[in-house]
Amino acid sequence: MNNAGREKIILGRAISLIVAFIIAFALTSIVVYFSGFNVLKVFWIAITGGFGSIDKVSLSLNEAAPLLFCTLAYIVAFKSGIWNIGAEGQLFVGAIGSALAGIYLQGLPKFIHIITIIIAGFVFGAFWGFIPGILKSKFKTNEIITSLLMNFIGVWLVSYVVRFPLKDPDSFIAVTQKVQDSARLPLLVTRTSLHMGILVGVAVAVIIWFIFQYTVFGYRLKTMGVNPLTARFGGIAIDKMVPVTMIISGGIAGLAGTVQVSGVHFLLTEFISPAHYGFFAIPLVFITRLNPFAAIIASIFFGGLLTGSKIVQLTVGIDPNVITIFVSLIMLSLMLDQYIEKGILKLFKKV
């Protein structure tokens, strides 16, 4: 394909994104209007609420971090042709790993301790991902169903551990003890809440991009993703690659649990995924079209919206369900952009 064609495609994509946004805002405006609120005011507060001050940006980026990890987890799996939709469960189980390492490992230097909790979160999440992976390669089970169901087991597993084995005996509610100070993620900007999670996320995104672009392993994953029959024909051992992919995907989702435990809550509770990041990321990953860099931008945008919508709820008093509709509509119209893009490309051809 020549360069002129490429430019047209990029332009078409940009326009379609904008059109999708306009549709989303228009539809949301109708909902907001008929709920009896001032449309412009609501939008303004939503945007300034998400990005209006350094504190708000910090909150938004902290929301973006778990969202980014879950999206990246899906990107790794989907690019390899495996439909892991269990990031929510992998997040919860990863959080157990990080909580264990953060609470019970004592006296470690901060740097070592941080590395340890990250590894623990990855390993626990990876284990949760490995189960549907090995089931798929050994027994040909459908990973969509197994990984989906593993979500609920993972969430309930956390409910159990914070009530019984790991419960803080001095607390009246279902939480664990706090993690050691040395297990708290360092802040990026002092006197804000902004922890380094988003930076780790960006680093993981770059690593994923590099693996898929430049390594033999990534090449094999990609082949498996576009045509597993040809991959097998070319000598790639799919039976082994499937669980390995699920380990990586689950591990990355587990890191979302890590940042929630040691960056936001500093303990393990049932409420470490208030926006259900693992589920929220499923439509997100389609919007990014499996591009890890697009995942960074999308996560920050929706992280901001999540924060902004909380502020709207607090200040304007709009029903929280309207905010859910708001976010869903944006997601829906962004997913429509593929159709819009087709239309625009057709238009280009005619011109």
Place this chain on the structure above:
Amino acid sequence: MGPVLRMENVTKKFGDLIANNNISFNLNCGEILCLLGENGAGKTTLMNILYGMWQPDEGNIYLNNKKVYLRSPRDAIKKKIGMVSQHFSLIPTITVHENITIGKIPTIGLSPFLDEKKSKERSKELAESCGFSINLNLNVESLSVGEQQRVEILKALFQGAEILILDEPTAVLTSQESDELFKIIRSMTEQNKSVIFITHKMKEALNCDRIIALRSGRVVFEERVSDINLEKLTEAMFGKSSDFPVDEKKEIKNTKPVLELKNIYAKDERGLDVLKNISFYINEGEIFGIAGVAGNGQRELAEVIAGLHKNTGGKIYFKGIDFTGFSPKARRSNGIAHIPEERHKNGVMIDLPVYLNLILSMEDRKPFSHKTILNYKEILKFTRAMEKDFEIKISGPGMLVRYLSGGNMQKLVLAREFSTLPEFIIASQPTRGLDIKTTNFVREKLIEERNNRKAILLISYDLDEIFALSDKIGVIFEGSITIVDLKNTKRREIEKMMLGIKNDEIDTKAAYE
């Protein structure tokens, strides 16, 4: 009685491909009409037109001398045409009688609820009238394939089918089940139903009343089975032999066997034997051609050697080493290359660019990667070289394979497989669907590899190709291979072997003439 069905001058095109070219035929009442032809001859297309799935570009369909337009299978069913395709449309988790009556569900009074008693009764009546014994209360998933097929037939009859199309019904059956199927069909035609039976197996065709043979979308033969001339039929199906000038074959001396198969057995997904006691060897600088009609075990043979399909018995030796348990990867890195039968399905990745397709199976070799990091400079250099050597027409290395023509796609596969430095090449249908120029190109390349002392297994449904390229020929029929003595065997005899016509059979048929 006149014909119940007449298709007149039916033509159907898909792009440049003419699938059906001006086809006309009659179907008489109470007759079993066999539609005989190789894969791609246009049988299924023709029947899909009759079943309303596709509309013909030209031509008409008459039922009982009335012109009809069949716009959908629903139309066809209304006009009493039923079809049992190779892929069943049964619901596995409900019972046999529910599946049979699903097209016209008997309900309780005017309510929407199934009247189970009536459904069972009517299914039972129907089954008995056809002489089926089948447990109507079982779930379909617990039935054997043969039984499922009967349920599918009953389902079509329940909807009132007078004309029944069976699309390669025996492909999924054991030979015993096939015999039973014929009994069932006979009892149906005795009730004045008419059957169109699609097959590419000669033995089954001879069990029908009348045969129509298709080749490249045309009717090339039409005769009652009782008056049949097998000589003529064979010629009609294969065409007149034509010679390809292949004179570049070099004599190769001091050859050693490269690949040896000993008593290989294999089963297909349904657990039926597809390869039966296959033994042969191929020497350096030798092309071993496997002739045969599609679906006699060729695909499994190629896949067993490549390690993609498990053999249930026997051993494979490669350069004297027992290769049987080796993974596909290990086989490839030891020097086996494979040109697959269906390049679209497993030869290329259409959503990846040309340069990534070209390094498949060599991605971990130098110079394409070093210590697990891909070297794009070398990969692009290689792509340019292959583009030139194999005359692959691309707009650039980054062009998606999706946009390549079939011929260029095949050249890409060839370029890749020959670059893996093989000592043995499996070439399955290497020129399938290619134009003459590309076909000759591919054949020349194969001869070139042979002259470089490579051993080649050539699997082709095109007998001309087998003759043009092979040093040694084997005929595969129903999973067994017979090695042909080339000096004392005529081409016509090989063709008969391909169709499973034994010599004594020809003698008895000769009595008819």
